[in-house]
Amino acid sequence: MQDFKMQLTQEQQDILDGKQGEVMAKVMKTLVMFGEIFGAKRLIKVTHDQGHLVTSFGIGLLKPLYRTMDELIGAGIKTKGKFTVDPRPIDYENVKCNILEKLVFSKFMYSEQASYEEQMRKVGLRDADSFSCTCYLPEVGNVPKKGDILSWAESSAVVFANSVLGARCNRNSGMLDLFGSIVGYVPDFGLVTDEGRKATWKVYVKTTKKPEAQILGSAIGMKVMEDVPYVYGLDKFIGNELNDETVAYLKDFGAATASNGAVGLYHIDKLTPEAVEQGESLIVDGAKEYVIDDAELERVYKSYPVMWKDKEAEPKLCFVGCPHLTYKQLKNWTDAIADGLQKAGRKKVKVRTVLCASPGVVKKFEKTPDYEKLVKTGAKLTSICPLMYTNNPLTKSKAIATNSNKLRTYSVARYYKDADLLSVITGKEGN
Ligand code: F3S
DSSP, X not given: OOOOOSBOOHHHHHHHTTTTOHHXXXXXXXXXXXXXXXXXXXXXXXXXXXXXXXXXXXXXXXXXXXXXXXXXXXXXXXXXXXXXXXXXXXXXTTSOOOHHHHHIIIIIITTTHHHHHHHHHHHTBOOTTOBOSOTTSTTTOOOXXXXXXXXXXXXXXXXXXXXXXXXXXXXXXXXXXXXXXXXXXXXXXXXXXXXXXSEEEEEEEOOSSOOOHHHHHHHHHHHHTTSOEEEESSHHHHOSSOOHHHHHHHHHHHHHHHHHSOOOOOEETTTSHHHHHHGGGGEEEEEEEEEEOHHHHHHHHHTSOOOOSSTTOOOOEEEEEEEEEOHHHHHHHHHHXXXXXXXXXXXXXXXXXXEEEOHHHHHHHHTSHHHHHHHHHTOEXXXXXXXXXXXXXXXXXXXXXXXXXXXXHHSSOEEOOHHHHHHHHHSOTTO
């Protein structure tokens, strides 16, 4: 038997020793080994038992994952609570694909989608509407409380839960999110500890107007990488109340910090819960400093490479909603597109446009008159992950436009500021 340095409770040791079966022992061993790599001295209880899995796509190559799922199912193992999962990769009805693309997606790339979803159902997937990276929004309903310990991995959800909700979660990888949700424990290190939540950077926002959330997040992410920033000066633009608007802003800001860097937690002075409660005592002595003014934001924006084959091409497809849009964002984009089209004297969007939101937000939106308004513009609404659509050999050659810095980072999509993207969609300059 392998010796571990970690102090385990009797219950944890029993699981490790195989008293709940060989498969559970393997699950526990993986978590213990992972924790030891990061110097964790113990495992702590997951207090929010609804997990969230990052791996939502049935890519043929992930054979070890499917084998592990089969082992879990064979041993009758399920997660403690039900879990949600990242968005699906395919929605042929709303994100049209040609015959060749369909062939590549269904037969090669996501050939295991149906069987993997069946495996997830057997292990504890909540329901068919659980596919979204914004699991923490009320319409999806996987909402941890302040201080809750989580076993999640999706980077945009982890940074939101840590920063905006004050929950505690490390940036885990796929499988570890599932294993923590099965045994109900996670290793005690990093962002689940008080010490790990201290800020090592002071960031001063000194712009003359409200910064684009996705560019500000990108600038901070690229500067601080995996460190924790404490951000001053943003409250001046977005206020000091967590409401629909600030939540949407911080969602997009956080996703950019997490994808352009590796931020798992940020504090916004006078706004996010720990900053409100503990203020500057959250900042370590000797913290580094970063000042962001208009010129710095513009420098960061200009640094994004255009990866299209033909850099001067007209966009052929626009994706809005990575991470998935909140209900309010979806309504705002609908109004802005309809308004922009009217000003441009057009009836339909100029460029094929897809808005992405969780199934819960989409269902709520479909019941309102705004849904008809959106349909009339010709824009489509889906709950897929645009990255999974974009990231394949065929779509790689397409001139895809987006206002998501995460999508820009991981695909060849080109980043546009919100107003510029709206101009692309409606054909109206200077909306
Ligand atoms: Fe969500 Fe996919 Fe973007 S998981 S954050 S929509 S890359």
